[in-house]
Amino acid sequence: MTKTQTDYLIVGQGLAGSTLAWALLQAGKSVLVMDKYEFQSSSKVAAGIYNPVTGRKFVKTWLADTIFPFLENHYQQLETSLQAHFFHPIHSYRPFPNANIQRYFAEPETHENFRYFGTVVSDLPMYKNVVANELGGIVTQHSGWVDLPVLLEAFQRYFQKNNLLLSDSFDWAACQLADNTYTTATQVINFEKVIFCEGFLAHQNPWFNWLPFSPVKGEVLTVRFDEPIALQHIINQGAFVVPLTHHTARLGATYSWHQLDWTPTPTAQEELIDKYKKLMKPSISVLNHLAGVRPATKDRRPFLGLHPTYGQVGIFNGLGSKGVSLAPYFAQHFVDFLVNQKELDPEVNINRFTSLYLGHEK
Ligand SMILES: Cc1cc2nc3c(=O)[nH]c(=O)nc-3n(C[C@H](O)[C@H](O)[C@H](O)COP(=O)(O)OP(=O)(O)OC[C@H]3O[C@@H](n4cnc5c(N)ncnc54)[C@H](O)[C@@H]3O)c2cc1C
Structure with missing residues (x-):
């Protein structure tokens, strides 16, 4: 058995998991991303559009003034870093x-x-x-689309090349929160935190199935x-x-x-x-x-945060129909919370649903 140490074990290499892993790496943290690609991924089906004016009433989308400049920078830089073409700005x-x-x-x-x-x-x-x-x-203006299958493949190549990818599906029985370890057939992984980015499948996660998803x-x-x-x-x-x-x-x-x-x-x-x-x-x-x-949510806001009882277990999910616009800004926001001890925006912090967790535990 080999022993591996990582700051963050990220479960799921969809748009959420990949973007969060990337933001953690930029912040100097070590990550191990886990996915066996045996489950369906919403990111691989999405049209990948980002558009600041949405809905039947033509309203400016939530946080548009903040997240749109951020996402354009993010995807542009990412194309250079990952050496792939997936960003298509178009009015x-x-x-x-x-x-x-x-x-x-x-x-x-x-x-x-x-x-x-x-x-x-x-x-x-x-x-x-x-x-x-x-x-x-x-x-x-400031609209377009991201070719998510191309982006995810580029991320996968990058994680693989740098030995940051664990080709497995997460098994809850293999995870011990008493000593923060995850054990596979060949290695024991010691993590500081495990963050779940499973998209729609989060409803099967025993630590987060109380969150009000509305897929x-x-x-x-x-x-x-x-x-x-x-x-x-x-x-x-x-x-x-x-x-x-x-x-x-x-x-x-x-x-x-x-x-x-x-x-x-x-x-x-x-x-x-x-x-x-x-x-x-x-x-x-x-x-x-x-x-x-x-992976949409009842209040149409993402789910970010740490488990109410197990502080070493977190979630980055609930990107709904706007993953391309929300993922870059909120991955960075989550990293600011995890690494730089900044407050999470109450609108996205899962602690807004702690009462559901307490009810679910009874
Ligand atoms: C038809 C359609 C059109 C869309 N169009 C757009 C659009 O135009 N613009 C836009 O912004 N968004 C769009 N979306 C939404 C977008 O797809 C999502 O917001 C985003 O892709 C969600 O990413 P995710 O990483 O949370 O989930 P996913 O992409 O589903 O990724 C989850 C990953 O977790 C892995 N996983 C799950 N469980 C485990 C486990 N136990 N162990 C290991 N790995 C696991 C899966 O294999 C998968 O790779 C669309 C979605 C659909 C369905």
């Missing part, structure tokens, strides 16, 4: 769905509020035969345009269309709180194509169809 175009939203964006206060993020345009003539946009719309199934299509189109924006209204090449695009995504599995369904495909037809004019065919489950 978004959102046609106005109705006259109320159109009027709202005509008000000077709205312009002021959105100045950093968007420009109201009455029309984009280049999309005359492409997008249904009779009322004009808003072009959002949401989502489905996305890769589609082919019958005729090539030079889309210069992500088109987003009801559904999103992310241009991949002049011939192909990603079309998504659905939201369902039922049948939480990774199986693509004909109903979701129909729903997406219906929405596409309301938004876009060119005809398409479907090339690929994927489904996944977003």
Whole structure:
């Protein structure tokens, strides 16, 4: 048996685990990331969009002013460090769905509020035969998408090359909190803290299954345009269309709180194509169809923090449908708490649910 010492054992090499491990390494800590890739990963299905103006009401997303400048820097630097190309900044175009939203964006206060993020345009003539946009719309800057499978592979290569990857699935019986060890067939790992980043599967974790997750199934299509189109924006209204090449695009995504599995369904495909037809004019065919489950939470805020009883056990999860925007900022925020003893933002600290833990223990 070999003995290994690490500051942090990170369980899960999805977007959350990878980003947190990276932030800990930058802070000078040692990490060991554990994943056998035998479970489904939401990150491998996601379209990877980040967009500061979201929702049916076109609102600036939570903490947009803080997290968007942060994420752009983060992914740009990461491309250099990991020597891979996964960051695709591209403006978004959102046609106005109705006259109320159109009027709202005509008000000077709205312009002021959105100045950093968007420009109201009455029309984009280049999309005359492409997008249904009779009322004009808003072009959002500081948006784009991250190719998460490429990013995760680059992280995996980096962790492997530096002997920071343990190819295993976490087994609770092998973990002893009395002496902070995790024992495999060949080694005993001594850790200062173990941090769980299991995405949707956190509901199976006996230390954190009391947290109020509210997982949401989502489905996305890769589609082919019958005729090539030079889309210069992500088109987003009801559904999103992310241009991949002049011939192909990603079309998504659905939201369902039922049948939480990774199986693509004909109903979701129909729903997406219906929405596409309301938004876009060119005809398409479907090339690929994927489904996944977003690790969302009841109060729509991430879960960061340490277990109420076992201070050496932590969680970084609950990124919901906005992992790409939230992960970089909150991984750094968590590291500031873990390493530099800064306070966690009460909105994300899992201690907001301690009463659920106490109830669950009774
Ligand atoms: C259809 C769809 C579209 C989406 N679109 C977007 C989008 O456009 N923009 C956006 O920001 N977000 C999007 N998301 C959400 C995004 O995918 C998530 O926010 C994010 O990827 C969650 O990352 P995670 O690391 O928490 O979880 P995951 O990616 O699920 O990773 C969890 C990892 O933990 C591992 N694991 C679990 N249990 C164990 C164990 N016991 N031992 C070892 N390893 C374990 C798994 O193997 C996996 O690798 C979308 C999601 C879906 C489903």
